[in-house]
Amino acid sequence: MSDGTLLINGTTHPFKPGQTILEVAEEAGIAIPTLCHLKGTTPTGACRLCVVEVKGARNLLASCSTPAENGMEVTTDSPTVMSSRKMTLELLLSSGNHDCITSGAGTDARELFNARAEAEGHSEHLCPSWGDCKLQEYALAYGATGTAYPRSKPTYPPELKNPMIIRDFSRCILCGRCVQACNEVQVNEAISYGYRGSESKIVALGDLPLGQSACVFCGECVQVCPTGALVDKKSKGIWRPWDVETIRTTCPYCGVGCQQILHVKEGRIVKITGDEEGLPNKGRLCVKGRFGYDFIYSDERLTTPLIRENGEFREASWDEALDLVADKLKGIIAESGPDAIAGVSCARSLNEDSYQMQKLFRGVFKTNNIDHCART
């Protein structure tokens, strides 16, 4: 390993010690398809989609796990490479329930979806990750159809038991990204490879449902899964990538302040993912940040001001409620002075809200009786 340069597709590129061919290519803006590679974790070389040709090497090499070397001559798009990738994709497609690809139907995921939905009269049964699946994306790009090999029967039934994550083993390509995410990124150490050969399966603690394992439902595995094998239960069927706009925001729970991407459909949040570029969390979220959003749509939300009358609340207009508050406070200030009023601000709400509240107390009522649960 040394500082140096290598040739990719005939152009010279510098690299730093320890960089892989994939990393050098990415920096140079040369796209190499990957399925199992998860940035920042140990390469597993499980999928072999990222293969490239290296002059002098007997076989194609996985670019995600091969260190760059001085003077290397790499080709990322030779016919051998392309056909190897296509074959890899064909094998993956035939290994499970990847019925989204049919030969000759076109290459746009959304159009394919609409065509299927129309032909079959409904769409809930179509893969929940349609349009957001790396396998599908590459299959369409490389012209793999899933018909080159006989399709194998699913070995394991899906796990639907827990409230958050659907594990559909029939769509699992055993790329191991979820295992890396759980063990090396979040370090929750809940899942691993289990069984052997054609029986292989991603298992939680000796093959138990997630709820009985060490899983803490952070959903990192769902975020990194390239296929429809791991899916947010709450979003399934509601979320389709072309239906949502994405909005970046900050998690409303703890003081870490994770950056989230809200997936919003018709004014409603239908899914949350972590923002990979966001500081401080770099894409990571916990169970609350990922799944704790739907309280805002609760039927129990307050929708109108309320005024207590004869011991009961009755609905009121803003003007009525605010006039009442103002009159009452004016009276108390006149009788007992401003320090007879006190207020508690909210440590969950916006900065701008707290600023306004203390401004109201200080600048309007003329009291410093403003606090919040600062110490809890």
Place this chain on the structure above:
Amino acid sequence: MTNSFGEFDHAKMFFIIGSNMTEAHPVASTFLKNAVKNGAKLIVADPRRQNLVKYADLHLQLKVGSDIALLNALMHVIIEEELFDPTFVQENTEGFEALSAEVAQTSPEAMAPICGIEAEAIREAARMLASVRPAMLCYTLGITEHTCGKNNVMSVANLQMLLGNMGVECGGVNPLRGQNNVQGACDMGALPGVFHGYQSVVDPSVRQKFEAAWGVTGLSATPGLMIPQMMDGLVDKKVRAFWIFGENLANTEPDIRKVEHELSSAEFLISQDIFLNETTAFAHVVLPAAAWSENDGTFTNSERRVNRVRTASTPPGAAKPNWWIFKELAKRFGQTWPSNSAQEIWDNEIAALAPNFKGITYNRIETNGLQWPCPHADHPGTVFLHKEGQFTRGKGAFTPTTWTPPAEVADAQYPFVLSTGRRLYHYNARTQTGRCEGLDDLLGEETCDISPGDARRLGIHPEETVRVSSRRGAVEVKARVTREIPDGMIWMSFHFREGNSNWLTNPAYDPETLTAEYKACAVQVEKI
């Protein structure tokens, strides 16, 4: 936090005290675990065998409320064995002699019985801690929620200054803030003694500045009341009107019975919230507010980073942004506030009127937020404070502290120590998480976490309902028998109204900060 989360994954040594990070700050803990996997050392001081202990080189399983005894004993060893940073102490601190004199009394041998940790383990911890510089010290409410909370905080600062772990990357004193915007609420002046940006109400030039900016006269120079004093004021009628914005005090303050008595004594109670709850039940007027993601604004996280919050949905019915409600009320007092959006409030007032935020404007925080202090528009923000040992007030002052026991300790009648906190799947009074599909399925009720030894002794089986009582109240909850808990202690949270630990907790406060001692009170546990 003096330092930042971005430093976690390459820090070399952590001292975590009173912080159950994997449940209360889960994502922060992932970066810490990454560092440990890469060879960083980790010392965890906690009465419970909490999740991080699995990754720790050393677990100091101290007794609840013995933090100062432990910290002083560590400093005793560090000074005795000359493991401290003499240059840092010499150049950047004052009061070393007083500290030395105090901790000369607190040998590990003398403190061992208070902490419940063997003297040799304390010595080993001191040596390990001093062996890698810098070390990041992180704490949470295990340090602050005690009658000696302020002294606990002083103590951890003493330790970090002694080791020269201040003002450097991957060092510092790092309180992980519990609530998403508790940092921001402090920064914004929702405190009785300061305007936003920690500008003192006592300072006449500060008041003049705000009088000019707000176009008002006669700002009060007297620091106001803190929450517990406000609550007392409701009963003795010194406080006649009480405005509660967003806090469910009836579930989150210690001793629910007392709190409910206080709230019911209010002459005029205004509740501004997104749901009816145990606190709004006492209100005379309820104002419906917009929730997270229903209006624009900012939160400030524990590392002082001001992040954008954006609108995704419209508030239900007539619910309104909180800032609008306050502005409307000001109008009824004859003041027309010019700012008419969160951005205008931030850019034109918050940033303009506080030197620490001056350089932070919405256009600069479109993607990643900026960390204050950020004094001007080209300033990159501050990742860690006190660079090169520069403290706000010149030199860092050692403040020697002496251990004091919790206000209430176990006795014959109430032989267990109850400590409390948050659990992973819920948040505070569950106003929000209790209304999210699935979270109640992951954790549906409160439990009394108890050690296998105590459970056996009392004949309590896992999942069996037990009665937990204190001098203030009693609850019936299921027992969760777990090795996390040492004998003599039980642990509960305050997420559920039923079995809420605050029926039991002690409203005893730190004399200065008036933080309640949620972390220690005496209880009895009985089989029923």
